[in-house]
Amino acid sequence: MNILEQLGLGFSVALDPINLFLCFMGVLFGTLVGVLPGLGPAATISLLLPMTFKMNPTGGIIMLSGILYGAQYGGSTTSILVNIPGESTSVVTCFDGYQMACQGRAGPALGIAAFGSFIAGTLGIVGLTLVAPPLVKLALEFGPPEYFSLMLLGVIMLVSLTSGSIVKGLMTAAFGFLLSSIGQEIFTGTLRFTFGIFELYDGVGIVPVVMGLFGVSEVLINLETKSKIHDVFKTKISGFLPNFKDWMDSKWAIARATIIGFILGSLPGGGMLISTFASYAIEKKLSKHPEKFGKGAIEGVAGPEAANNAACQASFIPLLTLGIPPNAILAILMGALMVHNIIPGPLLMEEHPDLFWGVICSMYLGNVMLLVLNLPLIPVWVKVLKIPYPILFPLILLICLIGSYSINGSLVDVVIMILFGIIGYLMKKFKYEIAPVVLAMVLGGMMEPALRRSLIMSNGSFAIFFSRPISLILMVVMAILLIFPSILKVMRKYWRE
Amino acid sequence: MKRYELISSLAWVAVGVLFCIGSFRLGLGGLGEPGPGFFPFLMSVCLISFSLIHLSSSIKKSGQFNFDVSKRFWPERDGIKRILFTIMSLSVFVIVLNYIGFTLTAFLFIFFLLRFIEPQKWLTVFSITILSTGLSYIIFQLWLKANLPAGPLGF
Numbered sequence: 001m002n003i004l005e006q007l008g009l010g011f012s013v014a015l016d017p018i019n020l021f022l023c024f025m026g027v028l029f030g031t032l033v034g035v036l037p038g039l040g041p042a043a044t045i046s047l048l049l050p051m052t053f054k055m056n057p058t059g060g061i062i063m064l065s066g067i068l069y070g071a072q073y074g075g076s077t078t079s080i081l082v083n084i085p086g087e088s089t090s091v092v093t094c095f096d097g098y099q100m101a102c103q104g105r106a107g108p109a110l111g112i113a114a115f116g117s118f119i120a121g122t123l124g125i126v127g128l129t130l131v132a133p134p135l136v137k138l139a140l141e142f143g144p145p146e147y148f149s150l151m152l153l154g155v156i157m158l159v160s161l162t163s164g165s166i167v168k169g170l171m172t173a174a175f176g177f178l179l180s181s182i183g184q185e186i187f188t189g190t191l192r193f194t195f196g197i198f199e200l201y202d203g204v205g206i207v208p209v210v211m212g213l214f215g216v217s218e219v220l221i222n223l224e225t226k227s228k229i230h231d232v233f234k235t236k237i238s239g240f241l242p243n244f245k246d247w248m249d250s251k252w253a254i255a256r257a258t259i260i261g262f263i264l265g266s267l268p269g270g271g272m273l274i275s276t277f278a279s280y281a282i283e284k285k286l287s288k289h290p291e292k293f294g295k296g297a298i299e300g301v302a303g304p305e306a307a308n309n310a311a312c313q314a315s316f317i318p319l320l321t322l323g324i325p326p327n328a329i330l331a332i333l334m335g336a337l338m339v340h341n342i343i344p345g346p347l348l349m350e351e352h353p354d355l356f357w358g359v360i361c362s363m364y365l366g367n368v369m370l371l372v373l374n375l376p377l378i379p380v381w382v383k384v385l386k387i388p389y390p391i392l393f394p395l396i397l398l399i400c401l402i403g404s405y406s407i408n409g410s411l412v413d414v415v416i417m418i419l420f421g422i423i424g425y426l427m428k429k430f431k432y433e434i435a436p437v438v439l440a441m442v443l444g445g446m447m448e449p450a451l452r453r454s455l456i457m458s459n460g461s462f463a464i465f466f467s468r469p470i471s472l473i474l475m476v477v478m479a480i481l482l483i484f485p486s487i488l489k490v491m492r493k494y495w496r497e
Numbered sequence: 498m499k500r501y502e503l504i505s506s507l508a509w510v511a512v513g514v515l516f517c518i519g520s521f522r523l524g525l526g527g528l529g530e531p532g533p534g535f536f537p538f539l540m541s542v543c544l545i546s547f548s549l550i551h552l553s554s555s556i557k558k559s560g561q562f563n564f565d566v567s568k569r570f571w572p573e574r575d576g577i578k579r580i581l582f583t584i585m586s587l588s589v590f591v592i593v594l595n596y597i598g599f600t601l602t603a604f605l606f607i608f609f610l611l612r613f614i615e616p617q618k619w620l621t622v623f624s625i626t627i628l629s630t631g632l633s634y635i636i637f638q639l640w641l642k643a644n645l646p647a648g649p650l651g652f
Contacts, residue, residue, distance in 0.1 A: 051641045167551045171509055174544035178516050181537040190533040193519055216587075223579040224572035227615060390617060394610035395629055397583070398603060401590060402633060406643035411591055418587045425580075429570070430505040448536040460529030 006357050007129070013358030014365055019059050023362045026063035027370050030070020034086050035078055035381045039396050041071040041087075042329050043215050046207040047403040049336055057340040058355045062362040064333055069121060069312045069363065072272065073370045076113040076305050077381050080106060089272040089308040092280045096293065096300030103296050110378060111240035112250055112298055113305040118371040120258040120306035124313030125363045127262050132349070132360075135321040139346040142322070144453035145464050149474040151324060151443045151450070153481075154268030159436050160481040161274045169436050172427070176437040179204055180444025187452065199412035206335070206442060208404040208417035210328050213434050215400045216421025219393050221428055227389040240375045242298070250302035253283050257307035265311025268318050268326040269439060272308040279307035313363060319344050320356060324446070327435075331442040501570060502555035506548045513544035579614050586610060598648020599638070604630045 013019060033044045045064050052060030075087030080097035093113065100109040142150075155176075159169030182193045183203030194200040242250070257279040264270035264278060283303045284293045293300050318324045323345030325331035337344055342352055349356045404417040427434055458464035465471050516537055526532025571577065586609050594602050607629050611622045637643040 048641075050643055165551070167547050167554070171506075171544060171547040171551065174540050174547060175509070175512065177540040178512075178537055178544065181520075181540070185533045188533055190523060192523055192533060192537065193516070220580050220583065223583060223614070224576040226575070390615035391611065391621070391625055393614075394607045397587065397610070398607060398629065398633060401587070401606075402637055402643065402645070405594075405645065406637065406641075409644050411594065414591050414594075418584070418591070421587070422584065430501055432505070444536075451536065452531045455528060455531055458529075460527060 003129070003133075006133075006353070007361060009353060010357030010361030013058060013354050014062070014362040019062050019358065019362060020365065022055075022059045022063040023066050023366050024369055026066020027070035027073075027366045027373065030067035030072075031074035031370065031374060031377070031381070032384070033067070034071035034074020034076075034090075035384055036392070036396075037078060037084050037086050039399065040214055041068050042210045042332060043400060043403060044071075045329060045332050046211065046407065047399060049207070049332065050406050052336055053339055057337065057342055058358045060336060060340075061333065061355065061359050064336060065316070065359060065363065066366050068329055068333075069309065069366060070370060072121075072305075072308050072312050073114065073117050073374050074381070075308075076117070076301075077110065077374075077378060078385060080109045080113065080301070081382060082385055089276055090305075091273075092276045092304040093301055095280070096295070096297050099294065099296035100298065100301065105296065107239040108242040108246050108298065109301050111375065112242045112246060112302045114240070114371055114374050115242070116250065116254045116257070116302040116306040117309040118367055119254055120261060121309035121313055121367045121370075122364065123258050124262055124265070124310040125360060125367070127310075128313055128317055128363075129360055131266070131317060132321050132356075135317065136346045136349050139322045142346075142470070143468070144450040144457065145468055145471045146474070147322075147324075148447055148450035148454055149465055149471040149478075150322070151268060151447045153474045153478045154270075154324070154326065155436060155440050155443060156269070156478045156481055157267060158269035158271075158274075158439050159433075160485065161270075164431070166482065166485060168431070169433050172432050172434070173436040173440040176440025177444040177447070179209070179437070179441045181448065186449060197412065199408070199410050203445065204416060204441070205404075205407060205413055206328060206331055206438070207407050208413040209420050209441065210332070210438060211400045211404050212417040212420025212422075213424035213427075213438065215396065216417060217424030217428060217434075219396060220421060220425040222389060222393065240378075246298050249298050253279075253299040253303040254306045256282060256286075257303040257305075258310045261307035261310030261312075262314045264307075265314030265326075266317040268324050268443070270311070271315060271327050272311040273435075275307040275311040276304035279303040316360075320348060321346060323348075325442055328438040328442055499555060503552065506552040506555065509548040510545055510552070513541045513548060516541035517545065582614060583610065595646050596648070598650070599645035600630060600634050601648050601650075603633060 014023070029044060029048070030041060033039045033041060045067050048064065048067070052064065071087055072089060075085060075090035076093045076097065078084050078086040079090040079093035080101050083094050083098040085091045085094055097109045097113065100106065155173050159173055160166055180203070182200060184190070184194075184201050185192055191201065257275075260279050260282065261272075261275040264275040265272065280293075280300060280303060283299045284290050287293065287297070287299065289297075315326045315330055318326045319330045319334060323334075323343065325334045334344055342348070342355065400417060401414060404413045405411065407413060424434055427437075454464050455462075465475055520534035520538035520541060523534030523537070524532040525534045525538050572580070586606055590602055590606050604626060607626045608622060611617050611625060617625075638645050
């Protein structure tokens with residue numbers, strides 16, 4: 001099949017009325033949870049997951065991925081209007097977006113965020129369309145050592161890019177790997193750390209852990225202080241279309257952010273959050289007037305918003321081609337595929353071309369829907385934001401409770417969610433990063449077999465990870481990531497003296 | 498703030514040691530033929546060593562942490578009360594769910610949190626409680642068939 005035939009097949013699947021409707025529902029739900037602070041795409045996807053069990057898998061995945069990229073659009077609205085990021089990926093948008101709103105330019109800020117997201121999202125899918133097939137060919141050459149090195153690189157990258165302290169990040173990653181080892185072991189069927197609890201035989205579920213660590217812990221942190229009534233923008237928001245100067249100011253920011261987002265998003269452990277910070281930092285550095293950043297520079301909104309959408313689309317690449325979920329949300333999507341006995345990985349494109357290309361093509365349509373849908377609905381989202389937190393948080397908790405219960409119909413999952421809510425709260429208090437725990441837990445289940453198979457292949461020698469070219473390159477990158485910050489520190493000290 | 502780094506790294510060491518003992522019991526196997534305990538053993542050793550590195554570096558250099566010193570570490574009394582009450586109501590939810598059914602549990606849960614964490618007006622409390630319980634019953638039980646447990650009255 002050439003690319004046109006593949007896209008033709010994809011669009012014929014995506015344009016099916018039912019799939020079109022599911023795509024619409026996905027992006028609508030996604031924007032809504034993007035707007036609501038404290039309720040992320042992970043929780044929403046988990047909630048709707050059981051519903052997709054009875055659906056045709058293609059339709060299900062189309063809807064669930066719509067939630068993910070829809071949330072990237074919605075998150076910016078709250079950042080700009082209320083200075084509260086709806087999603088962690090919109091934290092950076094607050095810096096300049098809220099300032100623009102204060103200067104009466106809320107309209108163009110929202111507009112450039114939506115258009116930037118659309119442009120970068122669409123280009124991201126174009127990249128995904130072009131990169132996926134050759135990558136699948138490469139992935140077929142991957143053996144256990146390459147898989148192991150790639151996944152380890154993903155975790156190391158996340159640790160070195162996000163956390164303040166690399167050692168603390170490595171500690172939480174190791175904890176995540178330990179969590180992944182709970183349950184029945186696949187080589188011999190030995191039960192590990194299950195304490196006779198039947199529900200733990202399949203391992204600790206990713207959904208309750210994510211809901212606890214991100215959802216419940218966030219609520220607990222917010223309950224520390226009495227809630228304030230946020231100042232939602234009372235002035236009328238009008239004129240979403242950015243003017244000519246706005247476009248000129250932000251065109252290169254969007255272009256650069258698309259590339260940064262695409263590269264960082266396609267790497268396991270990279271992802272949306274990091275790409276927004278990277279884009280903001282680069283725009284500030286390259287700008288002729290860096291003093292304007294933080295005071296309402298439109299590039300500071302356009303760049304990060306474009307970056308998170310490009311990254312979001314790119315994050316499907318490792319899942320669809322290598323079968324490696326680059327973050328917790330895609331791990332949940334992967335779980336949805338597995339329920340239908342569809343294993344993501346290099347063979348997916350050949351075995352299920354309708355699903356593979358259908359999902360990709362639905363993203364083109366979903367991005368168009370989001371652009372059309374997002375701007376006219378902003379007044380509705382502003383109303384949603386006016387719900388005071390003391391009313392909102394019981395509802396968020398109820399959704400988390402139902403979500404974690406309904407996956408397996410088991411109270412053990414609910415208990416796990418509550419426990420991880422408390423653990424997450426303490427980790428946040430003691431300044432430990434949560435993201436490495438989740439990524440390590442997601443990847444651990446695949447990394448352990450890869451490690452053990454590699455060692456069996458090499459008769460117990462770790463040299464196997466350094467003697468195969470692809471694996472060696474990955475290991476070198478990893479070493480650079482770990483050593484680089486210390487070199488930087490030494491160099492800074494040297495310069496000062 | 499140094500104290501908090503010490504406490505937390507010691508807690509991680511303890512977690513690591515527990516997993517380490519557990520993996521030892523599972524059987525480590527040889528390097529060429531790793532057993533079920535091999536991977537968790539490796540990771541618990543990593544956890545313990547990273548925690549010890551963090552512990553020693555936090556003893557050495559004091560006052561270089563990213564804690565916000567101007568803010569108290571633990572919240573005010575009222576804040577702690579709100580957090581503990583919320584955790585308590587989550588736990589009660591789990592305990593009673595299978596006995597009195599989803600709808601009643603959700604009703605009591607929402608009612609309690611709305612009225613006693615940051616008290617809302619009675620009218621708000623009742624309308625939100627009834628609305629959210631009803632909607633979640635319709636959406637999750639009737640539409641999505643989430644198989645939430647029914648109580649003695651059948652809902």
